[in-house]
Amino acid sequence: MSAPTDSHQVRIQSLERTTNCPADQSILEACLRDDIWLPHSCTQGTCGSCKMKVLDGEVAHNDSSEYTLTTEERAAGIALGCQATPRSPLVLEPVEQFDPDDGVPRHQLRDHVGTVVALDDIARDIRLLVVELDEPMEFNPGQYAEILVPGSDVARQYSMANPPSETSRLEFHIRRAPGGVATDGWMFRSLGLGDRIELKGPLGDFGMPVVQEEPAILIGGGTGLAPLKSIVRHALTHDLAPELHLYHGGRTEQDLYDVEFFRDLEREHDRFTYRPCLSEQDWDGATGMVTDVVLQDFPSCRGLSAYLCGPPAMIEAGVKALKRRRMAPRRIHREEFLDASHAATAAP
Ligand code: FES
Incomplete structure (x- = not known):
């Protein structure tokens, strides 16, 4: 099956999984949205955990910084999955080794909409935000969601503070940043109970999703x-x-x-x-x-x-x-x- 003209087929070799990645979407996001889990953390081009070896095809590196992806790495065919977009059909392999059968649940990245049901000042410059989702979101403890600031293309990342058993009621702790577009400009100013919020998640790999023997x-x-x-x-x-x-x-x-x-x-x-x-x-x-x-x-x-x-x-x-x-x-x-x-x- 060929991909639509504005997207390209992306194959993760070791997983034997293929998806279509829109030309303007990051390779990581396309995979996560198609339930193909790949190592990642920040999704902002800063941590480097999403590095992938391009085995075949061509990518655009976009905003990948020299700090996270060196010139030598680019020359060696390495790309940041969270920044790179496809310029052709691709065959890729994550640089970070991971075991897809390690027992850690992996959850598909999805868009969500919810309603603000609590918004309280709980400490200096910190607000509790609780969002009741229209559709449940499965996640692991420690993962985060990306909340979209309405009327802009700005998104900010906040960790879920509730346990994953509560899939429809997400709790976030929001720290105010003076002049911040998401906080001073919205969450600490005009956001109110009953307002609708758009977000996507889950993202990240921080947490303790399975049993460990040590304290x-x-x-x-x-x-x-x-x-x-x-x-x-x-x-x-x-x-x-x-x-x-x-x-x-x-x-x-x-x-x-x-x-x-x-x-x-x-x-x-x-x-x-x-x-x-x-x-x-x-x-x-x-x-x-x-x-x-x-x-x-x-x-x-x-x-x-x-x-x-x-x-x-x-x-x-x-x-x-x-x-x-x-x-x-x-x-x-x-x-x-x-x-x-x-x-x-x-x-x-
Ligand atoms: S650089 Fe952190 S997930 Fe891509």
Whole structure:
């Protein structure tokens, strides 16, 4: 079967799957929409996890940056799946090895429409947004959706904070960015209850979708708590890990939210602990940078795993701290929140 003239056939060799990719759509998006899962994370051209080897055919690299895709890589036939579009029929192979039969559920990327059913200020410059979808969206804990700003071609990524058992009611934690088109210009200004919202998802590969034998440390900065909340709720319900230790960092108490929710969860589950940490305020809880508090609490992290979500500086400090405590690098999972120019998860 030949593809329509404005699209090209794209074949993923090792998966023996073929789809049609519109000439103006990224190869990654076309595959995810056709239920062909490929490694990816940011979908914004910054992380490099979607690199693909072009075995046959020609691609347009579009906005792929030299930082993520070097000149040498392009010359060697490597492309970013989330940026490249087809110029001809293609045969491709993901650079990152993955096992399609590893037991991790994969969910098809789809467009969705929903209604705003809750919109509350829950901390300084942070809003809770709850959207009731017209059609359910299957996702893994830790994944995100891309919300479209009405009347523009701007989209912003926000992690689902609810567990994946709630497929029709999505919870997002929105951080306000001064002057941000999505937040100051819409979600913190004119968006209201009952408004309709367009989004697409799920996206990303951060999370703990299957059972692991080792205890886990979860570290969130700001609204980096959102995917961790989804992971914690899912993991406790399905016994995914023997112990879960959640750390949430903020500057002052005004930055914390869901404190009572997690304290209740701690009372209900012996294997769950919760430590909110403040870096700029003395109080009766943990004080200091969240990653330093983790270091104090764990003299050794050997044999543990970690899930980190927050600003790049926090992630960098956290990864260093965990490695210093002997955590194996392959057990450190991370999701960076970048600024709007990079537009990663929970961007303004
Ligand atoms: S660079 Fe393509 S998913 Fe991150």
